[in-house]
Amino acid sequence: MSAGDPARLRQGVYRLIGAGFASPRADHSDVIVASIPVLADLGLFDYSYSLYVVDYARTLAATDPRELSPAYMAMFEVGVGGATCPPTESAWLASPHSGDVAVILSELQRSYLRYGLRPSDSRSETIDHVTVEFDVMASLCGMEAEQRAAGRLVTRTVGHQIEFLDNHLGRWLPLFTEAVLRHNSHPTYTALASAAHALVTHDRELLAMLDQLEPSSR
Amino acid sequence: MTQILLCSDHQTPGLGQNGVTVIDGLCYDPSALGSLPDGTQHLVIGLHRDDADSSRFQSSMRRIGLDPLGVGVVDLTSITDQRALAAALAGAVARTEAFPGATPEQAKLAPASRVSRRGLLTAAAPLSIGAPSIDTKTCQADTGCRACVTACPVDALTWKGGSVSYDKTRCVACGICVTTCPVGAVVNPTVTSQAIEAQIAGLIGAYGKPVGIRYHCRGAEQTSDGSGYLGVEVPCTGMLTAGWLLAPLTMGAAAADAVPCEEWGCRLGNDDRIASSLADAKRILDALGLETDRVGRRIDASVPPPLPPPPRDGQIFGPGIEQRVIGLLASIVQTHAAAASLESTPLGTVAIDPMTCTACSMCARICPTDALHSTSTGDIVIDLDPRLCVACGQCLDICPESERGAIAMSIGFDLADWAMGRREVRRDSLPRCESCGSPIAPLAMLERIASMLGPEHSAVTGLLNTRCLACRGR
Numbered sequence: 001m002s003a004g005d006p007a008r009l010r011q012g013v014y015r016l017i018g019a020g021f022a023s024p025r026a027d028h029s030d031v032i033v034a035s036i037p038v039l040a041d042l043g044l045f046d047y048s049y050s051l052y053v054v055d056y057a058r059t060l061a062a063t064d065p066r067e068l069s070p071a072y073m074a075m076f077e078v079g080v081g082g083a084t085c086p087p088t089e090s091a092w093l094a095s096p097h098s099g100d101v102a103v104i105l106s107e108l109q110r111s112y113l114r115y116g117l118r119p120s121d122s123r124s125e126t127i128d129h130v131t132v133e134f135d136v137m138a139s140l141c142g143m144e145a146e147q148r149a150a151g152r153l154v155t156r157t158v159g160h161q162i163e164f165l166d167n168h169l170g171r172w173l174p175l176f177t178e179a180v181l182r183h184n185s186h187p188t189y190t191a192l193a194s195a196a197h198a199l200v201t202h203d204r205e206l207l208a209m210l211d212q213l214e215p216s217s218r
Numbered sequence: 219m220t221q222i223l224l225c226s227d228h229q230t231p232g233l234g235q236n237g238v239t240v241i242d243g244l245c246y247d248p249s250a251l252g253s254l255p256d257g258t259q260h261l262v263i264g265l266h267r268d269d270a271d272s273s274r275f276q277s278s279m280r281r282i283g284l285d286p287l288g289v290g291v292v293d294l295t296s297i298t299d300q301r302a303l304a305a306a307l308a309g310a311v312a313r314t315e316a317f318p319g320a321t322p323e324q325a326k327l328a329p330a331s332r333v334s335r336r337g338l339l340t341a342a343a344p345l346s347i348g349a350p351s352i353d354t355k356t357c358q359a360d361t362g363c364r365a366c367v368t369a370c371p372v373d374a375l376t377w378k379g380g381s382v383s384y385d386k387t388r389c390v391a392c393g394i395c396v397t398t399c400p401v402g403a404v405v406n407p408t409v410t411s412q413a414i415e416a417q418i419a420g421l422i423g424a425y426g427k428p429v430g431i432r433y434h435c436r437g438a439e440q441t442s443d444g445s446g447y448l449g450v451e452v453p454c455t456g457m458l459t460a461g462w463l464l465a466p467l468t469m470g471a472a473a474a475d476a477v478p479c480e481e482w483g484c485r486l487g488n489d490d491r492i493a494s495s496l497a498d499a500k501r502i503l504d505a506l507g508l509e510t511d512r513v514g515r516r517i518d519a520s521v522p523p524p525l526p527p528p529p530r531d532g533q534i535f536g537p538g539i540e541q542r543v544i545g546l547l548a549s550i551v552q553t554h555a556a557a558a559s560l561e562s563t564p565l566g567t568v569a570i571d572p573m574t575c576t577a578c579s580m581c582a583r584i585c586p587t588d589a590l591h592s593t594s595t596g597d598i599v600i601d602l603d604p605r606l607c608v609a610c611g612q613c614l615d616i617c618p619e620s621e622r623g624a625i626a627m628s629i630g631f632d633l634a635d636w637a638m639g640r641r642e643v644r645r646d647s648l649p650r651c652e653s654c655g656s657p658i659a660p661l662a663m664l665e666r667i668a669s670m671l672g673p674e675h676s677a678v679t680g681l682l683n684t685r686c687l688a689c690r691g692r
Contacts, residue, residue: 050280202322
């Protein structure tokens with residue numbers, strides 16, 4: 001295993017979970033299930049969240065692909081008075097009828113710029129969508145992997161990861177995943193919510209420990 | 219069914235038992251776990267602690283879908299005979315099968331002091347250990363309880379606004395919060411009451427000779443050295459209370475001792491706690507007329523004959539263990555009149571001084587076990603059940619009249635007092651509002667306020683004594 005592999009692994013797992021929360025495509029299951037052996041080679045099973053990630057992949061593989069789109073729509077997109085479990089940060093952290101949504105979105109935009117990231121114009125999701133925020137973490141882990149491989153300092157990039165989890169993804173994801181688990185409307189999304197929660201819970205601890213050992217330049 | 223895999227190295231006696239798979243070089247090659255049958259739910263492995271790489275084993279367990287926190291690991295290094303091995307395996311199987319499962323919050327990376335920065339985010343895989351989580355439905359923090367917060371030796375728990383927050387990074391997973399919580403709301407899945415009790419029962423049942431239970435830290439030597447003491451691993455021996463130390467004696471074990479992680483003591487600095495729990499366990503035995511050398515810190519003497527098993531039903535470990543254990547030991551010696559003052563065991567009794575107590579009932583409201591309870595139909599009445607008191611001292615902390623001696627607590631037990639059951643400790647009349655008829659406040663409290671205000675404020679006092687809070691402004 002090379003020096004950058006744990007960060008590469010985290011990049012891959014964030015990407016996998018992010019893809020799981022995207023609107024399902026025809027090849028959705030195949031792509032996600034096929035990524036597990038690749039992640040295993042990167043050391044997936046060294047980490048406690050692997051149990052949940054593999055469980056998600058297995059559940060997804062056993063799911064009829066035609067079930068996914070209706071389940072996704074019912075849970076994350078439509079419903080009386082809005083989606084059952086809206087997959088966006090602003091839906092969970094902004095109070096209704098206030099300007100909080102704009103504040104959250106502009107804070108996110110500033111954070112992305114600071115990290116050197118720009119959401120692709122081709123994406124249909126808002127910048128506070130769960131799949132985008134997981135992709136942001138994936139990108140930050142990817143940067144870290146490249147810096148490690150090149151023997152450069154990673155303090156700043158790790159600091160960005162801590163900041164993003166503390167101020168954004170880690171703040172609202174537990175509320176969101178708890179709602180998904182509570183509604184328990186489709187086993188695939190229940191398993192995905194568990195995997196997302198396990199990954200973020202683990203990473204917050206891992207990064208906090210790292211920060212204690214060598215404070216990052218946040 | 220639980221699968222059992224043992225490493226054949228070092229010629230441990232008795233490896234070829236029924237239901238056991240022996241593998242050459244298992245300690246060095248955990249990939250053998252991959253040959254387990256599909257759907258294996260429980261696993262016990264026997265390894266030699268100096269040979270095996272725990273992180274690699276954890277990875278291999280996850281690869282076959284098992285949570286490493288629920289896998290039983292028996293250290294074969296100090297097993298010296300077939301009987302000891304059979305007992306250690308029976309205990310490990312029972313404990314493994316009682317594993318309740320762990321949530322992501324209950325898995326924790328090994329404490330930072332033991333992991334280098336390089337080890338965290340570079341090549342080496344981090345070791346996962348069990349961590350506590352708080353069941354908010356059971357937790358009494360909303361009434362003011364902060365027993366776990368006070369007990370935590372590393373300040374990983376904080377109380378704020380009626381809830382306890384937990385800093386996983388600070389936590390060293392010593393388990394002290396688990397045995398301190400008076401209502402069993404703090405749970406570490408690797409050291410639950412059910413699993414410990416199942417393991418001890420398994421050890422005693424399989425050994426076939428008088429057995430001593432050796433609680434040891436996860437860093438210490440694990441199993442029997444031929445002396446008849448069989449190991450039960452706990453995160454830290456600092457978590458052991460007198461009840462935990464004495465409980466095996468009520469289950470058929472002849473003795474119990476505690477072995478910290480190092481020869482010189484506890485790496486986490488919990489030596490005082492261990493010493494205090496052991497001293498209390500000895501005081502309890504002494505008060506009951508039993509030999510005090512049945513408990514100790516690493517007992518070298520041979521195991522004595524066990525006590526006759528008392529009749530019992532239900533679980534011993536869990537909230538209220540101290541009271542249950544003393545009750546069972548008392549039934550063995552057939553006494554109803556033993557008492558002892560103790561140092562740190564969660565057993566206590568509360569005395570209320572009716573001359574200074576204002577019957578405000580704050581003590582009853584904060585009591586996490588309902589040992590102190592108040593009712594206010596007619597008079598206000600505070601009653602006490604000493605069998606439920608866990609000596610947490612929160613009633614002392616909250617009492618507004620504690621400096622005047624309104625409440626006192628002593629740590630210890632008195633069987634005669636327990637036999638009396640719940641009794642009234644304070645009664646006061648509750649004057650009613652002249653306007654709406656609602657209760658105003660206990661009479662003693664109104665008199666106390668009047669004495670503090672003095673005669674120059676008699677108009678205010680008069681209003682306080684005749685009108686409830688809602689009617690005063692009308």
